[in-house]
Amino acid sequence: MSGSMSRRQAIKAVTTYEVKTDGFPEPLADTFGRNVFSLSVMKKRLPKHVYKAVAATIEAGAAMDAALADYVAVAMKDWALEMGATHYAHVFYPLTGLTAEKHDSFLEPDSSGASLAEFAGKTLLQGEPDASSFPNGGLRGTFEARGYTGWDVTSPAYIMENPNGNTLCIPTIFISWTGEALDKKTPLLRSQQAMSKQAMRLLKLFGHDDVDTVVSYAGAEQEYFLIDEHFYYARPDLMTTSRTLFGAKPSKGQEFDDHYFGAIPDRVLAFMIELDRELFKQGIPSKTRHNEVAPGQFEIAPVFERSVLAHDHQQLMMTTMKRVAERYGMKCLLHEKPFAGVNGSGKHVNFSLGNANQGNLLNPGDTPHENMQFLTFCGAIIRAVHKYGGLLRAAVASASNDHRLGANEAPPAIISIFLGDQLMDVFDQIAKGGATGSKAAGIIELGVDTLPPLKADPGDRNRTSPFAFTGNRFEYRAPGSNQSISDPMVAINVILADSLEFISDALEKQLDAGVDLADAVQQVLMEIVLEHGAVIFNGNGYSDEWQEEAAARGLKNLRTTVDAVVEYTSPEVVEIFEKYGVLSARELKAREDVIFEYYALTLLVEAKETAEIAKTMILPAAIRYQGELASTAASLKAAGIEMQTPVLFEITRLITDLHGAMVVLDDGIAGMHGESEYEESKYARDVLIPAMAAIRAATDKLEGIVADDLWPLPTYNEMLTIL
Ligand code: ADP
Numbered sequence: 001m002s003g004s005m006s007r008r009q010a011i012k013a014v015t016t017y018e019v020k021t022d023g024f025p026e027p028l029a030d031t032f033g034r035n036v037f038s039l040s041v042m043k044k045r046l047p048k049h050v051y052k053a054v055a056a057t058i059e060a061g062a063a064m065d066a067a068l069a070d071y072v073a074v075a076m077k078d079w080a081l082e083m084g085a086t087h088y089a090h091v092f093y094p095l096t097g098l099t100a101e102k103h104d105s106f107l108e109p110d111s112s113g114a115s116l117a118e119f120a121g122k123t124l125l126q127g128e129p130d131a132s133s134f135p136n137g138g139l140r141g142t143f144e145a146r147g148y149t150g151w152d153v154t155s156p157a158y159i160m161e162n163p164n165g166n167t168l169c170i171p172t173i174f175i176s177w178t179g180e181a182l183d184k185k186t187p188l189l190r191s192q193q194a195m196s197k198q199a200m201r202l203l204k205l206f207g208h209d210d211v212d213t214v215v216s217y218a219g220a221e222q223e224y225f226l227i228d229e230h231f232y233y234a235r236p237d238l239m240t241t242s243r244t245l246f247g248a249k250p251s252k253g254q255e256f257d258d259h260y261f262g263a264i265p266d267r268v269l270a271f272m273i274e275l276d277r278e279l280f281k282q283g284i285p286s287k288t289r290h291n292e293v294a295p296g297q298f299e300i301a302p303v304f305e306r307s308v309l310a311h312d313h314q315q316l317m318m319t320t321m322k323r324v325a326e327r328y329g330m331k332c333l334l335h336e337k338p339f340a341g342v343n344g345s346g347k348h349v350n351f352s353l354g355n356a357n358q359g360n361l362l363n364p365g366d367t368p369h370e371n372m373q374f375l376t377f378c379g380a381i382i383r384a385v386h387k388y389g390g391l392l393r394a395a396v397a398s399a400s401n402d403h404r405l406g407a408n409e410a411p412p413a414i415i416s417i418f419l420g421d422q423l424m425d426v427f428d429q430i431a432k433g434g435a436t437g438s439k440a441a442g443i444i445e446l447g448v449d450t451l452p453p454l455k456a457d458p459g460d461r462n463r464t465s466p467f468a469f470t471g472n473r474f475e476y477r478a479p480g481s482n483q484s485i486s487d488p489m490v491a492i493n494v495i496l497a498d499s500l501e502f503i504s505d506a507l508e509k510q511l512d513a514g515v516d517l518a519d520a521v522q523q524v525l526m527e528i529v530l531e532h533g534a535v536i537f538n539g540n541g542y543s544d545e546w547q548e549e550a551a552a553r554g555l556k557n558l559r560t561t562v563d564a565v566v567e568y569t570s571p572e573v574v575e576i577f578e579k580y581g582v583l584s585a586r587e588l589k590a591r592e593d594v595i596f597e598y599y600a601l602t603l604l605v606e607a608k609e610t611a612e613i614a615k616t617m618i619l620p621a622a623i624r625y626q627g628e629l630a631s632t633a634a635s636l637k638a639a640g641i642e643m644q645t646p647v648l649f650e651i652t653r654l655i656t657d658l659h660g661a662m663v664v665l666d667d668g669i670a671g672m673h674g675e676s677e678y679e680e681s682k683y684a685r686d687v688l689i690p691a692m693a694a695i696r697a698a699t700d701k702l703e704g705i706v707a708d709d710l711w712p713l714p715t716y717n718e719m720l721t722i723l
């Protein structure tokens with residue numbers, strides 16, 4: 001299928017689509033966690049001492065005794081076979097940001113020719129998927145090519161269903177034989193541990209002697225688009241690059257706001273209900289669903305969980321969304337900006353930290369004492385975000401997210417913090433207390449009256465801020481819809497570990513000198529606000545004034561991936577990653593190289609696809625129409641009728657522009673061979689992006705001129721509004 005026929009056929013197929021269902025299935029609540037080898041399943045199936053050890057590892061971060069793996073393996077295998085599994089897969093999270101699986105059969109022929117189910121502890125603990133084609137940023141030379149998966153006890157195994165047989169999936173980490181991280185999971189686990197250690201130390205200073213592991217929690221709001229698959233298959237750009245490289249903005253866009261929270265179309269609702277059921281089976285607590293701002297755009301948010309588990313669940317959720325959408329004849333687009341000029345998709349990562357004993361440490365609490373502890377954690381976050389804003393920006397960098405950040409729908413590339421009026425006021429008071437140096441003057445006394453009991457939900461929101469306090473958590477709004485939440489969570493954990501340690505050191509020094517805790521906290525927080533308060537911004541992050549003001553405040557504005565990713569190897573960042581044992585300088589450099597490699601590759605593929613579609617689909621349509629206009633004009637002239645032909649002039653001019661732009665793009669593509677991943681990325685950004693933009697400028701105008709029946713690509717209007 002190609003050309004105008006496919007577009008017409010697509011529209012016909014879409015408008016006659018009927019939702020098919022198998023009737024009303026069992027209640028949702030009965031399905032929750034059914035496919036999960038959960039703690040409750042383990043409790044039933046494991047010897048008591050084994051269960052206790054595994055539970056302690058999962059819930060309290062205790063070290064895992066490898067000798068117990070045999071018990072778990074047997075129980076897991078029996079359970080999986082009962083669940084209809086024929087295979088098992090070690091699931092891991094390579095640097096591509098995707099999810100990878102290596103499948104093995106449970107069955108092994110024995111000497112008598114029969115088949116035995118074989119699954120020992122060592123198979124559970126470690127796999128060797130080879131998987132040498134995953135990007136590794138130079139961490140795996142050919143002579144040291146081995147990559148291993150290692151069982152992550154903290155994330156439960158689960159059954160993946162398929163009509164032809166089920167698979168036991170075991171979440172793992174993926175490392176090289178030298179122990180270097182080749183995945184997104186290893187640093188997440190390491191950073192969680194580092195943050196926990198520092199948070200526990202600080203809590204002890206607040207008099208909590210019985211502190212359990214502190215975990216970071218994450219709740220990710222996932223935005224996405226749905227379009228009918230017929231349109232998708234009629235758009236080679238969507239198929240190859242996951243975004244539309246062409247397409248004029250529709251005359252009716254999202255200006256009317258009639259889609260936001262509007263009634264959900266039947267087919268989409270059917271998809272959402274089935275998606276919820278699939279997620280529930282996997283123990284993923286999917287909760288909210290609604291239409292988003294742009295037509296065709298929706299959101300799903302599971303209830304927050306331990307960030308390590310939330311990460312695995314989020315990855316599984318993205319895979320499941322794509323799979324279920326296909327059952328309803330739709331494509332789920334997770335790209336950050338599938339349609340230019342239409343709102344993009346983000347993945348707001350809500351995070352907090354706490355544990356069963358202390359609860360949520362970002363909950364302001366009702367008493368001044370709780371407030372004091374809460375404010376200290378907030379102070380740690382303020383310092384962390386100010387000191388390492390560049391790292392936070394790097395953690396969300398990709399070619400696709402660059403389209404979204406700062407595009408009037410998503411926070412700008414400047415990383416600032418929104419505190420809300422109430423908290424802002426409290427920190428202002430803290431700062432003033434320092435300015436006068438007089439606690440006696442009664443400006444601030446952390447333990448007493450001047451500190452108002454903080455309300456859990458102050459109600460004010462600032463949707464333009466990349467890092468906003470929302471009552472009992474922070475919401476990091478810059479991550480893109482297609483990204484793993486690992487990178488942002490790793491960054492948050494590491495920079496928090498650093499600030500928590502800084503604060504504990506400072507507090508201890510004062511306490512040792514005989515200062516009481518409230519005074520010490522006041523002193524430390526005051527220093528933090530004075531030194532790092534520039535990162536706090538409650539105003540409109542979308543405004544031009546903010547760009548200027550942020551620059552005056554010395555905040556970084558790293559607009560593109562190329563500017564941002566180098567932050568990963570800045571001396572300050574390397575220092576803290578190494579200090580907390582999260583990633584070595586070599587591992588960080590490898591990550592940086594992989595991001596650049598992908599960035600350059602993404603743009604190169606987009607450039608080639610742009611050139612091809614322009615050449616083989618759009619230019620032919622434009623020339624045909626030009627020919628029709630020209631021959632009509634000639635016939636009329638022959639008949640002695642003189643006619644004005646502005647459209648013919650216009651189309652001729654645009655075709656000339658397009659030709660010119662095509663030559664520039666072809667040259668650009670041919671010139672793509674940089675000295676390093678960085679150079680190549682820079683070239684792609686500075687040469688390929690403008691060259692593609694020039695082509696698009698001409699073609700999007702042509703779309704408004706060329707006869708509709710000749711136009712080869714489904715339009716924005718068609719794709720976004722026909723569901
Ligand atoms: P909104 O769109 O108003 O920001 P949603 O209800 O769509 O809110 O999503 C909020 C997300 O934040 C959910 O995933 C929710 O579970 C999560 N969340 C709520 N409380 C916390 C918390 N204390 N820590 C981390 N995430 C949280």
Ligand code: MG
Nearest residue numbers: 221288299301
């Ligand atoms: Mg939301």
